[in-house]
Amino acid sequence: MKSETPKEQSYDVIIVGGAIMGSSTAWFLSDNKDFNGKVLVVEKDSSYEFASTTHTNSCMRQQFSEELNVRISQFAADFVKNIRTYMGNDDRVPELSIQNYGYMYLADNEAFAQVLRENQKVQLDAGAGTELMTAEQIKKNYPFYNVDDIVLGSINTVDEGFWDGSTVFDWWRRQAGERGIEYITNEVVSMAKNAAGTRVESVTLKSGETIACGQVVNASGPRAARTAAMAGITVPVEPRKRFTWVFAAEQPLDRDLPLTIDPSGVHVRENGGGTYLAGGHSDVDPAVDHSDFTMDQSLWENHIWPVLATRIPQFEAIKITSEWAGHYAYNVFDHNAILGSHTEVENFIFLNGFSGHGLQQSPAMGRATSELLTYGEYRTLDLTPFNYERIINNQPIIEKAII
Template sequence: MWDAPEGDRYDVVIAGGAMMGSSTAWWLSELAPELSVLVLDRDPSFEFASTTRTNSCMRQQFSSELNVRLSRFAAEFVQDLPRFLREDWAPRLRVQSFGYLYLAADEGSAEMLRANAEVQRRCGAATELLTPGQIAERYPFYELDDVALGSINLVNEGCWDGQAVLDAWRRSARGRGAEFARGVVTGIETAGGRVTAALLEDGTRIACGTLVNAVGPRAAALARMVGTELPVAPRKRWTWVFHAETPLDRPLPLTVDPSGVHVRELGGGTYQAGGHPEDDPDVDPDDFAPRDGLFEDHVWPALARRIPLFERIRVTHEWIGHYAYNRFDRNAVAGPHPDVPNFLFLNGFSGHGLQHAPAMGRGTAEWIAHGGYRTLDLSPFHYDRIPEGRPIVERAVI
């Protein structure tokens, strides 16, 4: 199933077979079934991929309108998967809408929540702003003496089965003729300002009409092969699953604490927390080493400070994943390279890539099939904003 490529030329080669690459391949099978598509990945098990080491959550509480709309489409897509895929076997999925609750500790942060909520509501999101008293009435287990304002949305914000969608995209795309193969692009051949071939680690040359960069945290290395510096790098994100000695008396929304720690309900007295240290350096894409004391010194104190019942907890699982972090503005980089137009970016999602994969894969496929976007206009994410110094800063990055 994931052997070496069968052919030596394809209309589209997608480097990276996880969420973004598989979404693009599926949408190409829908919008341009006449195109031959090859999806390459270094590790078909996806053991260390950002896709499989994510918390698989979805939210609409972003600061930029385009990100809100991307998430709103994702909720529609995930919850109506059989209709979109047109496959009898497609699973019926739901977003487990426990909601996200952002807490602001000062007036400046509260004003940002108000501005973000205005953007979100304009796009149709059901965001509510809550005073500390209103939060306490709904969730009396919080300690709120340092909270100025909260923001919550209980509609299509929560957990979903990202693995099921990934598997469905691959199965459907493969059934329509897309090829998924093991391979690592280590070189790119160009001529006349266009990509002509991808050169693989084993020496194979694959000619192509379009090359899509969907390799997640490794995106910068692939971009350098066409002479471009892409400000995207891996950054570590930790997740802990813990059991509380005294469970909360009601479901816990995914709470984004001012400390940077976040925590949510798993069920049965079990919860999931995430975070990272204050120093947040770029790391090697193969670096998944733990950090001693991070939970005990930073995460646990923040949890117990916000929810005193979490003073007595026991960690049962821990893992580390990578954000493909865009240092420029924490937003996606998409669309064509300005000087090599058949090299397409699909990178730098800074932690919100899984939930944006349905719309970003669709947009990338539209660009390949039609030469432009037919649904959401993704041009604000194009690479040219980076050398031109036009950041679109996403403020709501966890």
């Protein structure tokens, strides 16, 4: 891909990575009247062929164990449902909605059922509509499930299901560009700090130019640790492979399939037109090479399909129509977002570690990061608990609802 040269030699903000997180931040900066700085977004692959953003399953949920994650998704739902209003009543921006089939968490033992009960309390307190269901209630509402081993289910059909993340992404980029945010195709390959080691002074691009920066944002997804290393910083984020299979059922279900999280960890959801989308990963789940997107057919044959056909017997007869492997930017410390400034390199801002739920977090993350860049603090939703500092202080925030 041909490298592009930035127009300026110095920017107030340089964002490394122009996928959904980088673009959300860029757009929210462009939308803030208090921010008057120059912004450069450097994206190494403007086709986004290998980004997490283009491998996503594009769903949102309110069912988290951490209240802050529920609040973050509530903002996502509000943003998606009111996107045109948020985007200045621009009538080119399409109206969007959420396909509310809900996530159905299934527990096959009392210990996990208790986790679902505790999570429901957190969610209800935050205003979510989570309902618990016995096996009988599940069977009554969704007769296609085999519930023989099920102790409890948890589902919420308000602001939970598929949304069109790629349209939001497209419009953030488009409008940010129209408002003067500069996107270039290039790669940040190194950073230089001041003598005290407290600030990144410049980034160097693959094409050779060195560009000065006021603040630098690490929005490089599964490459977060590589980007941080350029500033001599560590961040506990690894690329972990996640597989997706889309299949057509010979006998489609008679109603929408919630995004079902089987107790085995395999998940499957409605995909429209008699097709369904399933995902999962191997029991052995190492960090992988950034270029490794090979499929694992044995995982499908020996694990995913048998689990699906046991849970939903109608899925005995299915045909795969497409499949792909993508990378989670997996936060091995506590599976939650890593945000805010570095504790010593104060103008290095993290936007990392979303561990498979970043698409729905992108509106709140971009808004919060734009506030931090503008005011030095969060002004709407306080995301301080997710700041990088908690890693230094060894204070994990464990999100129990990870898929």
